[in-house]
Amino acid sequence: xxxxxxxxxxxxxxxxxxxxxxxxxxxxxxxxxxxxxxxxxxxxxxxxxxxxxxxxxxxxxxxxxxxxxxxxxxxxxxxxxxxxxxxxxxxxxxxxxxxxxxxxxxxxxxxxxxxxxxxxxxxxxxxxxxxxxxxxxxxxxxxxxxxxxxxxxxxxxxxxxxxxxxxxxxxxxxxxxxxxxxxxxxxxxxxxxxxxxxxxxxxxxxxxxxxxxxxxxxxxxxxxxxxxxxx
Numbered sequence: 001x002x003x004x005x006x007x008x009x010x011x012x013x014x015x016x017x018x019x020x021x022x023x024x025x026x027x028x029x030x031x032x033x034x035x036x037x038x039x040x041x042x043x044x045x046x047x048x049x050x051x052x053x054x055x056x057x058x059x060x061x062x063x064x065x066x067x068x069x070x071x072x073x074x075x076x077x078x079x080x081x082x083x084x085x086x087x088x089x090x091x092x093x094x095x096x097x098x099x100x101x102x103x104x105x106x107x108x109x110x111x112x113x114x115x116x117x118x119x120x121x122x123x124x125x126x127x128x129x130x131x132x133x134x135x136x137x138x139x140x141x142x143x144x145x146x147x148x149x150x151x152x153x154x155x156x157x158x159x160x161x162x163x164x165x166x167x168x169x170x171x172x173x174x175x176x177x178x179x180x181x182x183x184x185x186x187x188x189x190x191x192x193x194x195x196x197x198x199x200x201x202x203x204x205x206x207x208x209x210x211x212x213x214x215x216x217x218x219x220x221x222x223x224x225x226x227x228x229x230x231x
Contacts, residue, residue: 003083004146007036010079014072017041017134018127022113023147024140027105032088032140034147035110038072039127039134040065044224047133050215053202054195058211062135066092069137076139085143101188110138112178115148118155119176122162122213123186126155131220132213152178162213168194171213 008019018039025033042061049055073089080087088094095103108125112118116136117127124132154176163171170190174180182188195208214220 001146003143007076007079007143007145011036011038011072011076014075015040015068016072018116018129020111020114020116021145021147022110022115022150024105024110024113027109030105030140032086033142034140034145035105035113036076036139036141036145037107037111037114037116037136038069038076038138039111039116039125039130039136040068040072041130041223042133042135047211047215047220047224050211054199054209054211056203056205059199059203059205059207059209062209065135069135073137073139080139080141080143083143085141087139087141087143090138090140101192102182105138105140107136107138110140111136112152113147113150115151118151118153119180119185120154120156120162120217120219121160121171121173121175121185122166122217123171123182124214126217126219128219130223131217133215133217133220133223150178159218161216161218165212165216166191167198167210167212170194 011019016038020037022035024030024035046058070091077087077089111125117125120126126132160173163173168190170187174184192208195210199207199209
C-alpha cells in the first residue's frame with residue numbers, strides 16, 4: 001500500500017491530473033503485472049474552440065501535453081527502478097503505432113483496467129472528472145502495487161452527442177463492453193481521413209487531429225461547467 005501511494009503522489013507532483021493502477025497480468029504478450037494509467041486534462045478554452053473546429057492552439061497543445069506525459073511517466077519509471085523493480089514508461093518515442101492505427105498495449109486498455117474510466121461511443125477514454133478532455137499515457141511495472149477495480153462497461157447510456165456531431169460519421173453508437181473490438185465502435189479509416197482533411201482546411205497543417213467528439217461529450221461538458229476551486 002505504501003509503495004502504491006508513493007508512486008501515485010510522485011506522478012501527481014509531476015503534473016498528472018488522474019492516476020490509477022490496474023492489473024494487466026492477463027494481457028497477452030505483456031509481461032508485466034501492473035499498469036499505471038496517467039491522465040492530464042486539456043484546458044477548457046481549447047475544448048470550447050474545438051466544438052467548432054480543430055485549431056492551431058490544439059495542435060501545439062497536443063505536442064506539449066505528450067511531452068509532459070512522457071516526462072511524468074519517465075519520472076515514475078525512474079522511481080520504481082530505483083526501488084529495485086522493473087518498469088517501462090510507454091512514451092511516445094517508444095510506442096510503435098501499427099498501420100491500422102493501433103498499438104500493442106493501448107493506454108486506454110491500461111486506463112480502464114486501472115479504473116480511470118470507460119470507453120465511450122467516441123472510442124476514447126471517458127472519465128467522470130474530465131470527460132474525454134484528457135491526454136493519457138501509461139507505465140508498466142512488476143512492482144507489487146495495489147490495483148483498482150477495472151471498469152468493464154460503458155456509462156454513456158442513451159447519449160449520442162459524439163455520434164451525431166462526428167464530422168466523418170464514423171462513430172457507430174455502440175455501448176462498449178470490456179473485450180469489445182474497436183471496429184464495433186468506430187470506422188477508423190473514415191475517422192483518420194476526415195481528421196486530416198478538416199485539420200488541413202482549418203489550420204493548413206496535415207495532421208490527424210479533430211477533437212469534436214470529446215469536446216461535445218456530455219461528461220466533458222460537465223467539466224467545462226464546473227467552477228474553479230477556491231484556494
